[in-house]
Amino acid sequence: QKEVEQNSGPLSVPEGAIASLNCTYSDRGSQSFFWYRQYSGKSPELIMFIYSNGDKEDGRFTAQLNKASQYVSLLIRDSQPSDSATYLCAVSPDDKIIFGKGTRLHILP
Amino acid sequence: NAGVTQTPKFQVLKTGQSMTLQCAQDMNHNSMYWYRQDPGMGLRLIYYSASEGTTDKGEVPNGYNVSRLNKREFSLRLESAAPSQTSVYFCASSEIGAGGKNIQYFGAGTRLSVL
Numbered sequence: 001q002k003e004v005e006q007n008s009g010p011l012s013v014p015e016g017a018i019a020s021l022n023c024t025y026s027d028r029g030s031q032s033f034f035w036y037r038q039y040s041g042k043s044p045e046l047i048m049f050i051y052s053n054g055d056k057e058d059g060r061f062t063a064q065l066n067k068a069s070q071y072v073s074l075l076i077r078d079s080q081p082s083d084s085a086t087y088l089c090a091v092s093p094d095d096k097i098i099f100g101k102g103t104r105l106h107i108l109p
Numbered sequence: 110n111a112g113v114t115q116t117p118k119f120q121v122l123k124t125g126q127s128m129t130l131q132c133a134q135d136m137n138h139n140s141m142y143w144y145r146q147d148p149g150m151g152l153r154l155i156y157y158s159a160s161e162g163t164t165d166k167g168e169v170p171n172g173y174n175v176s177r178l179n180k181r182e183f184s185l186r187l188e189s190a191a192p193s194q195t196s197v198y199f200c201a202s203s204e205i206g207a208g209g210k211n212i213q214y215f216g217a218g219t220r221l222s223v224l
Contacts, residue, residue, distance in 0.1 A: 032210055043215040092211040101151035
């Protein structure tokens with residue numbers, strides 16, 4: 001069964017520090033990788049996607065992909081209280097997406 | 110431009126009642142999806158539709174039926190609701206691009222309680 005694993009947290013990070021979120025996946029054929037942010041009571045919203053090995057940066061966010069290790073990570077620099085949310089890692093091996101259960105991130109003021 | 114619209118936002122049902130959750134998207138996407146989200150379980154795929162006229166089962170299809178009415182609309186029906194179907198339901202749509210690019214856009218969700 002295709003799986004996406006994340007630490008459920010909560011991960012507590014001081015304001016201004018770097019938050020590091022990690023994810024592993026089981027299907028080596030996966031081609032697309034996503035990070036969604038979900039605030040409590042709201043729907044998931046896409047914040048990053050990555051298709052190639054290496055790093056992809058967008059503002060304070062950096063997604064990192066290592067297909068050999070089947071590992072995806074998300075770094076959030078200069079963490080803000082508004083970054084407090086659940087972060088869902090998602091992997092697309094075919095025409096569907098498999099979501100991890102999410103990591104709760106709490107930014108400490 | 111509304112994106113993905115779900116109705117209703119909240120619903121309370123009694124065991125055995127039926128209801129249909131509606132979803133419509135205005136982004137001209139071919140693919141549409143229905144998920145349920147339960148505490149500690151993440152998002153689980155119920156059914157999806159890769160294109161108008163086609164539907165396929167996801168991870169947790171039992172107790173549900175779907176209809177892809179046209180390219181815009183994808184409905185989810187509970188024929189005989191059970192307490193185990195108490196959940197938050199999300200509809201999503203996407204346009205799958207080259208290399209498996211599958212960026213999904215979500216509706217606001219329907220919070221369903223079955224008593």
